[in-house]
Amino acid sequence: xxxxxxxxxxxxxxxxxxxxxxxxxxxxxxxxxxxxxxxxxxxxxxxxxxxxxxxxxxxxxxxxxxxxxxxxxxxxxxxxxxxxxxxxxxxxxxxxxxxxxxxxxxxxxxxxxxxxxxxxxxxxxxxxxxx
Amino acid sequence: xxxxxxxxxxxxxxxxxxxxxxxxxxxxxxxxxxxxxxxxxxxxxxxxxxxxxxxxxxxxxxxxxxxxxxxxxxxxxxxxxxxxxxxxxxxxxxxxxxxxxxxxxxxxxxxxxxxxxxxxxxxxxxxxxxx
DNA sequence: TATTTACCTACTGTGTCAATAGGTTTATAT
DNA sequence: ATATAAACCTATTGACACAGTAGGTAAATA
Numbered sequence: 001x002x003x004x005x006x007x008x009x010x011x012x013x014x015x016x017x018x019x020x021x022x023x024x025x026x027x028x029x030x031x032x033x034x035x036x037x038x039x040x041x042x043x044x045x046x047x048x049x050x051x052x053x054x055x056x057x058x059x060x061x062x063x064x065x066x067x068x069x070x071x072x073x074x075x076x077x078x079x080x081x082x083x084x085x086x087x088x089x090x091x092x093x094x095x096x097x098x099x100x101x102x103x104x105x106x107x108x109x110x111x112x113x114x115x116x117x118x119x120x121x122x123x124x125x126x127x128x129x130x131x
Numbered sequence: 132x133x134x135x136x137x138x139x140x141x142x143x144x145x146x147x148x149x150x151x152x153x154x155x156x157x158x159x160x161x162x163x164x165x166x167x168x169x170x171x172x173x174x175x176x177x178x179x180x181x182x183x184x185x186x187x188x189x190x191x192x193x194x195x196x197x198x199x200x201x202x203x204x205x206x207x208x209x210x211x212x213x214x215x216x217x218x219x220x221x222x223x224x225x226x227x228x229x230x231x232x233x234x235x236x237x238x239x240x241x242x243x244x245x246x247x248x249x250x251x252x253x254x255x256x257x258x259x260x261x262x
Numbered sequence: 263t264a265t266t267t268a269c270c271t272a273c274t275g276t277g278t279c280a281a282t283a284g285g286t287t288t289a290t291a292t
Numbered sequence: 293a294t295a296t297a298a299a300c301c302t303a304t305t306g307a308c309a310c311a312g313t314a315g316g317t318a319a320a321t322a
Contacts, residue, residue: 002220014237059289060297089133106145106262131237190320191266
């Protein structure tokens with residue numbers, strides 16, 4: 001299940017894209033527009049900065065701006081970054097080493113197909129498609 | 132994320148379908164074949180019984196059997212029963228009353244599309260497709 | 263009547279989620 | 293220079309779900 005973190009992250013990204021006027025956008029403004037506590041947004045934006053999707057500018061007059069054009073940012077990137085993974089099933093998380101039953105598992109092909117579908121869906125959607 | 136409960140439930144259902152020989156199949160056998168504790172399986176099978184996907188027969192010689200033919204049971208039914216919901220996003224869970232931002236929410240259409248895709252995927256797969 | 267099975271209620275440790283709290287650093291505007 | 297406004301950082305917390313265990317009772321057959 002996609003958590004608030006990923007969902008809020010997407011809203012932040014859209015907000016940044018929609019309100020882009022050249023100058024950095026302070027978190028305070030986003031928090032107010034999106035009705036999300038600024039404190040919580042700090043955590044989320046930190047992930048986005050680490051993933052190079054946005055860059056922050058400190059000091060008065062500072063704020064955040066997108067690092068790439070909205071057409072070049074996929075929803076999948078945003079979610080994978082903030083959710084940690086897009087994998088819908090634990091068996092398929094890359095860090096978990098593969099299950100000993102994998103070879104004979106009757107359900108693994110289903111989960112793999114599911115995972116590919118979800119991946120393609122979210123990586124096919126660009127930020128620019130959402131506003 | 133689909134939890135062990137849903138994943139195990141699916142394996143139980145496949146096991147019941149594959150080993151169906153007319154007589155009920157005791158949980159002990161399923162637990163051994165699937166390498167899952169019988170105690171934990173009890174919880175899972177209870178859900179399946181409540182949802183009328185399997186029926187239990189008490190007493191010596193008892194066990195469980197499928198209530199319908201494998202071609203008539205969808206993976207979606209199984210997962211929705213054991214997971215509680217198939218909704219990948221909290222906004223779309225039926226019990227939660229809709230979010231006040233819904234009307235102006237830029238992300239809601241995305242989540243709805245995602246949800247429909249997932250729903251169609253899992254309801255399109257039948258138990259008989261998996262073994 | 264002993265045995266085998268389903269069925270029931272309760273409990274628990276672990277971890278994640280969602281969020282808050284209180285600071286320090288950085289850089290601009292005045 | 294200095295006040296101000298912003299990002300940035302570390303830690304903490306309450307609530308809840310997940311994954312599983314424990315110990316029993318009821319039902320039905322061999």
